[in-house]
Amino acid sequence: MMASPKVKPVPEASLRRLPSYLHLLRRLHAGGRELVSCTHIAESLDLNPTQVRKDLAYTGIVGRPRIGYPIRALIASVEHFLGWDNTTDAFLVGAGSLGRALLGYAGFQRYNLNIVAAFDVDPERIGTHWRGKPILDVDELPDLAGRMHVHLGVLTVPADAAQDAAHLLVLSGLKAIWNFTGVALEVPREVLVEDVDLGASLAVLSNRLAQRLRSAEEEESERHVGGHGA
Amino acid sequence: MMASPKVKPVPEASLRRLPSYLHLLRRLHAGGRELVSCTHIAESLDLNPTQVRKDLAYTGIVGRPRIGYPIRALIASVEHFLGWDNTTDAFLVGAGSLGRALLGYAGFQRYNLNIVAAFDVDPERIGTHWRGKPILDVDELPDLAGRMHVHLGVLTVPADAAQDAAHLLVLSGLKAIWNFTGVALEVPREVLVEDVDLGASLAVLSNRLAQRLRSAEEEESERHVGGHGA
DNA sequence: TAGATTGTTAATCGATTAACAATC
DNA sequence: TAGATTGTTAATCGATTAACAATC
Numbered sequence: 001m002m003a004s005p006k007v008k009p010v011p012e013a014s015l016r017r018l019p020s021y022l023h024l025l026r027r028l029h030a031g032g033r034e035l036v037s038c039t040h041i042a043e044s045l046d047l048n049p050t051q052v053r054k055d056l057a058y059t060g061i062v063g064r065p066r067i068g069y070p071i072r073a074l075i076a077s078v079e080h081f082l083g084w085d086n087t088t089d090a091f092l093v094g095a096g097s098l099g100r101a102l103l104g105y106a107g108f109q110r111y112n113l114n115i116v117a118a119f120d121v122d123p124e125r126i127g128t129h130w131r132g133k134p135i136l137d138v139d140e141l142p143d144l145a146g147r148m149h150v151h152l153g154v155l156t157v158p159a160d161a162a163q164d165a166a167h168l169l170v171l172s173g174l175k176a177i178w179n180f181t182g183v184a185l186e187v188p189r190e191v192l193v194e195d196v197d198l199g200a201s202l203a204v205l206s207n208r209l210a211q212r213l214r215s216a217e218e219e220e221s222e223r224h225v226g227g228h229g230a
Numbered sequence: 231m232m233a234s235p236k237v238k239p240v241p242e243a244s245l246r247r248l249p250s251y252l253h254l255l256r257r258l259h260a261g262g263r264e265l266v267s268c269t270h271i272a273e274s275l276d277l278n279p280t281q282v283r284k285d286l287a288y289t290g291i292v293g294r295p296r297i298g299y300p301i302r303a304l305i306a307s308v309e310h311f312l313g314w315d316n317t318t319d320a321f322l323v324g325a326g327s328l329g330r331a332l333l334g335y336a337g338f339q340r341y342n343l344n345i346v347a348a349f350d351v352d353p354e355r356i357g358t359h360w361r362g363k364p365i366l367d368v369d370e371l372p373d374l375a376g377r378m379h380v381h382l383g384v385l386t387v388p389a390d391a392a393q394d395a396a397h398l399l400v401l402s403g404l405k406a407i408w409n410f411t412g413v414a415l416e417v418p419r420e421v422l423v424e425d426v427d428l429g430a431s432l433a434v435l436s437n438r439l440a441q442r443l444r445s446a447e448e449e450e451s452e453r454h455v456g457g458h459g460a
Numbered sequence: 461t462a463g464a465t466t467g468t469t470a471a472t473c474g475a476t477t478a479a480c481a482a483t484c
Numbered sequence: 485t486a487g488a489t490t491g492t493t494a495a496t497c498g499a500t501t502a503a504c505a506a507t508c
């Protein structure tokens with residue numbers, strides 16, 4: 001007996017757009033507006049209206065032709081679909097600079113994400129607090145995960161400790177890992193991993209910037225020679 | 231006269247994979263290995279060999295049939311292609327919790343990225359240092375950007391200050407913005423923006439996790455009733 | 461009613477993957 | 485030489501976008 005064999009997963013690209021809709025919808029709602037159309041959302045966010053309509057349909061909302069969607073219900077629908085309608089508790093592993101940053105980051109409230117504790121191996125860190133959150137010995141993690149019913153781990157250890165730490169999270173029964181290490185983790189299929197890869201993001205920007213700086217130079221030297229096109 | 235009109239841009243997905251190749255290649259190189267094949271890279275990173283071959287070809291490297299690529303040259307090729315062969319200086323704007331985290335993050339060395347200073351509007355922060363980096367008044371940014379030839383800005387201000395801050399960076403002559411605010415910025419076409427959207431990333435993980443927890447519940451209750459499939 | 465907007469089906473587009481000739 | 489691997493062209497796949505009927 002397999003778990004929901006027919007449900008085809010929502011495209012990742014669609015999921016990734018939902019938070020930006022949510023952000024806009026909350027602003028509109030705060031501004032007192034009650035209805036919104038895909039056309040309006042699409043224009044605000046510079047997207048294709050059909051794409052917005054499909055994305056929203058995934059959350060289960062049904063709109064009314066000529067009218068659009070009730071904003072209140074739409075917000076609720078998106079939040080529920082993302083599991084952001086209830087607080088999600090999480091453990092953070094690796095209380096280095098990046099880890100402490102996320103530990104102190106107030107912005108996670110928006111997603112109803114609550115990091116309840118951090119774990120580390122460094123005796124200097126263990127037993128201390130950071131922004132009101134305890135930093136505990138990583139050896140306590142397996143036991144606490146079970147007792148506190150925590151399913152989500154935020155992984156911020158150094159790259160060379162990443163795979164071992166991931167293994168520990170799996171053994172501790174966590175079901176999802178938000179991976180900031182930049183390392184491709186090997187975990188069982190039933191454990192979810194989502195990578196936040198700063199290197200990947202920076203690569204896009206760096207390449208495009210380097211390209212432009214190069215072609216700007218080229219253009220400059222061409223101007224001196226008397227350019228004959230590319 | 232347009233800048234390089236014929237150069238078709240490398241697909242973003244390919245660029246995003248390059249840092250993971252680089253990471254692996256550096257490890258192999260450190261291990262004393264001198265040659266590597268796409269097959270080997272693909273197996274290590276769980277990718278399609280043809281895809282790896284195409285990605286690497288974008289950087290300009292040429293391999294030898296039967297042999298593969300010389301690792302040293304391949305690393306140099308990828309690094310150059312990403313503009314990571316020389317140090318890139320950057321300004322960080324917004325020295326809140328996330329900003330200070332990135333300011334103190336040692337991992338950027340890997341990409342030859344050097345944040346030289348942070349800027350803020352809070353008088354309490356201005357004039358202080360964090361991890362050896364000065365936090366300056368944002369009013370000084372335009373002048374310093376020109377004098378220090380800084381092209382890249384790391385944007386970590388609160389969401390409601392994002393657009394204004396981006397505008398300042400544009401006016402200051404910066405050419406690229408690494409945007410951590412989660413806000414869709416409006417900037418002139420000639421300014422590059424790359425978004426690191428934690429909300430988007432978390433959305434994927436949250437939805438998939440919520441889905442699984444839901445279907446686990448379903449299965450549980452089905453077991454009691456005597457399930458008749460999905 | 462007229463027409464704006466939804467929901468859905470079809471066409472387009474681009475990225476991934478497979479096939480295969482060239483080559484060391 | 486034989487065959488593993490590269491580089492490239494063709495086929496596949498999935499996401500985006502366009503077209504359009506249904507409807508309020």
